[in-house]
Amino acid sequence: MSTPFTIALVQMSVPADPTKSVAKAEQFIRRAARQGADVVCLPELFRTPYFCQHEDPDNFNLAEPVPGPTTRLLAATAREEQVVVLASLFERRGPGVHHNTLALLDADGELAGLYRKMHIPDDPGYYEKYYFAPGDTGFKAFTTRFGRIGALVCWDQWFPEAARLTALQGALALVYPTAIGWHPEEKSEYGDEQLEAWVTVQRGHAVANGIYVAAVNRIGHEIPATGGQGIEFWGNSFVAGPMGEILCRGHAKNEEILMARIDPQRVETVRRHWPFLRDRRIDAYDELTRRFLDP
C-alpha cells in the first residue's frame, strides 16, 4: 500500500492576462510546496477568465496544445518543487477540435496523464458545448509519485458514473478542478441550496466509493466585456474523506491554499467496514448505458 501524501487545492481568482494567471498559479504551487504539499491542484481553466459565459469564435485563440507552453512552464515548477501538479487547460487538439483537458504533471516534470472532460455542460452562462468537444479519453486514474489520482473536471462532479468508473481504477482521491458560481440575480433565492447540492453530491461520491474527493474552484466576480451580471464564482473548495466527512473547506471570497492528508490506510479501513464494492450487482447494471428507461 502506498504511503499517505498531502494534497493542496489552490483557490484563486483569475487575472485577465493569461501570463499573469500562470505566474500567479506558479507562485501558489511554490507556496503550497513549502507548506508541505505533495500534489497541487489548480482550478478549472485557471489560465483565463471563464470565457464560456458567451459564445465567441475569437475565444478559440485562448486555446493551446497540451503538452504545450503552459504545461512546459508548470512541468519545470513541478520538477523544481518536486510536487505533482494538476493543471486544467483549454486544449487545442486540431483545427475545430478543442477540449477541456486536465494535465497531470508528475513530480519529475513528466506528463503523467491527460484527461479530457467527458461531461460537457451547456446552460445559461456556461456555454461549454460550444467550446469543448466531449472527451474521448474515458474516465481515468493515473499513477503519480505519491499515489493514484482520479482526474475529473467540474460538470463530471454531478455524475455518479464518472466517480465510480474512476474509483474502480484504484484512485485514492478524485480531484475536480472547477469553475462554478452564482448568477447574481439568482443568488439570494437559490444560492445556498445550489452550493449545498454541489457539496453534497460530491460528498456522496466519497461515501459511495470509500474514497477522498477534492474540488478546487476559483473565486471572483467575473463580468464579461459584453455585459450582463456575470458569474460570482463561489469558492468553497473542499476535500472530503472516504466517509464524506469534510476535511477542509474554503471561503466563498478568499484566495487560499487548502491542504488535506490522503491516507490509503483510511480508504482500506472504510472499505472493510462498508464493503460496497464487494456487493455491486454488476449483473444488473447493463441499462446504465441507456438514456432513459421508458415506462
Added chain:
Amino acid sequence: MSTPFTIALVQMSVPADPTKSVAKAEQFIRRAARQGADVVCLPELFRTPYFCQHEDPDNFNLAEPVPGPTTRLLAATAREEQVVVLASLFERRGPGVHHNTLALLDADGELAGLYRKMHIPDDPGYYEKYYFAPGDTGFKAFTTRFGRIGALVCWDQWFPEAARLTALQGALALVYPTAIGWHPEEKSEYGDEQLEAWVTVQRGHAVANGIYVAAVNRIGHEIPATGGQGIEFWGNSFVAGPMGEILCRGHAKNEEILMARIDPQRVETVRRHWPFLRDRRIDAYDELTRRFLDP
C-alpha cells in the same frame, strides 16, 4: 404530468410479536391517512425484530409468501383508507429461496408491484446474505394511483447505480425502507459520521437524479435473546427534495409519522435547470458492469 401527492414515513419500533407489529403498522397507516397521506411507507422488515443479527435456521419460520397473510391484511387497510402502502417483508418464495421483498399495495388494495432487494449486506450484526437470496427483479419503479414510485430497500441506498436505474424508469421518488443502527460499542466514536454518511449519500442520489428520496427507518434498541449489545436503530427517517434539501427528518428515538409533498413540477423544474440526464455519457459507461478495473 401527474399531480402532487403526500408521502408519509412510519418511523416505529417493532414489538417481538409479529401480530402486534402488523396491528401497530395498520394503526399508523390509518393515522397517516387521516393526516392526509396518499402513500404510506413502513420500515424494512417491520413485522419482526431485526432477526439478521444472528444466523439461525429457525428464523426462516418468520418468512411468508408475498402476496400472503400480511399483504392481504394491509391491502384491506390500503383499500379502506384509499392509500398506497409500501410494505417490506421477509418473503418465502420456495424451499430454501427467501428474499427481502418490498410489496407496493395500490390504493385499491391491488398489488401494484413487488421488488426484491438487489444488494444484500453482510457484516457483523447484519447477516443478510444468510437469509436473503439476491433479488432477481432488477431495479423497479411502479405506477400507483398517485404517482410513479421507485422501490428500493436499505443496503441499496449506498449504490448510485440502483438510484439511477430506478430514476431512469420515471420514478418521482425513491423510497428506501431501512433497518440501520449503531453498534453501541462503536456509537460514541463513529456514530455521528455513520449517520451523516447515510443521510449524505442518499441526498446525493436526490441531487444526481433530480428526484425525491425517502428513507424510513425503525427505532429501538434490539438485543437478541442470544445476547450481545444488539443494535440501536437510529431512526432519522427523512425525505429529501430533488436538490438534496431535507424536507422532513425524524428523531433518533421517537415513533413518528413524517410527511412530505412530492411535486412532479418540482422535479421538472430542477431537471430543466440542472440537466444531468441530458448529458450522461452513455457511450462511456460500459465498464460499470465490471467488478474492478485493475490498473
